[in-house]
Amino acid sequence: MGYRAMQLACYCGQAPERILEVGFTSDRHMVVHFWCAACNRVLFISRSLDECGLACPPPDAEAQTQSAADDARFLQSLGIAVAE
Numbered sequence: 001m002g003y004r005a006m007q008l009a010c011y012c013g014q015a016p017e018r019i020l021e022v023g024f025t026s027d028r029h030m031v032v033h034f035w036c037a038a039c040n041r042v043l044f045i046s047r048s049l050d051e052c053g054l055a056c057p058p059p060d061a062e063a064q065t066q067s068a069a070d071d072a073r074f075l076q077s078l079g080i081a082v083a084e
């Protein structure tokens with residue numbers, strides 16, 4: 001499974017030293033609440049479900065191949081031929 005860290009930065013360009021809170025809104029947005037120590041500012045970053053999807057790394061090709069092979073073995077065990 002691939003993993004990509006969410007890039008957080010203040011308006012001043014500094015990455016936050018710590019995240020205060022991660023939450024969700026009633027309109028299905030993820031919100032990250034963090035503190036910028038460089039300029040003493042509290043910041044909120046909001047992401048919609050679609051934006052979260054776009055931020056995800058592409059599916060792991062090796063995992064997909066393995067999964068397809070597992071599926072083929074399972075189907076063959078049921079007597080169903082799988083085209084290669």
Ligand SMILES: [Zn+2]
Binds near residue numbers: 012039040
């Ligand atoms: Zn800042």
